[in-house]
Amino acid sequence: MIKIPKICKAAVLEEYGKPLQIREVPIPEVEAGGILVKVELAGICGTDVHQQRGDLTIKSPLPNIPGHETIGRIVKIGDGRTKDVSGEAIKIGDRIMWAHADCGECYWCEVARDPVLCAKRSGYGFGPPAALRGGFAEYEYVTPATKVVRVPDELTEEEAIGVGCAFRSVVAGYERFGGIGFQDNVVIQGAGPVGLYSLLMAVEGGAGKTIMVGAPKQRLELAVKWGADHVIDIDEYKSPAERSDKICNLTDGRGPEVIIECSGVPAAFNEGLGMIQKGGRYLIMGQSSPAEVSIVPSILTSKCLTVVGNASAAIPHFYKALQFIKNKRTKYPFADIISNKYPLEQINEALANMEAGKEIKPVIDNRGR
């Protein structure tokens, strides 16, 4: 029998633009169907930096516990919850990951069958401390309405953690996009975790040349390990024109058939529209800022382009991303996505390093506490 404390430590955002505070918060009672987990690893995301600054499009009420990419080890399960989303049994001691809770009864859930668009999605990493629904804590509470997936036993937490946000979103984006064509040349804009997992899916999806555009060197080195045929360092190729020329030369003068935008930089959209091949297809996954850029819409018609956007994911995408890692783990060093591990008490240092561009995927490591 695992002894569960009444309180635990959590990093709480109390004021926008200020450091998170380590506080003691109560651990909620586990309802029927609910799950209490001990947080093992919690990924830190660019979104957490924006959340701390208070410049997300949707502001979360204060105070809250951030952290939405968690691997948790089950310490208590409420009555009635016996399986994960694939039908596999779950029990105390198993590791799980989980999606935002969708309502299952709105138009988007029931008619459109696209729970990513659920009108009443209830997220993790944005809730009040009493709900204990953020990863930057010692424990986290998974509600009865939340679907979970069991992390396969053979995977280390380091290999699996990227599924918590970037990889599941990439799987969802690829599904919405309809995948890539055999031997399509693919340019990936942005070498962060979303770009790196997009690269993997292009390589495994039958791409011709894969060309990663981004920085810094550390990320581009991982891109090469993960199968990029070419990397273009934006610190060396500083202007869009230099990058487009280089890519045009690499793609027989026609430009790429597919571009995957994972940079989050609004101007990247115009750069992509300029270089993409006629008849090309453009998947947009990095954009989250309300900033505006002007475009010439007739480029879409004159080049006969297909543009698809995607944000976030649902539980099937978590499951498939974990299966991918399980099936390919001898081929790719998945754990290399982790650039640094920090104890919970150093959350502010981790966020600062993330903001300064010194990280690929930093994590809060609670194992052994």
Ligand SMILES: [Zn+2]
């Ligand atoms: Zn994230």
Ligand SMILES: [Zn+2]
């Ligand atoms: Zn819904």
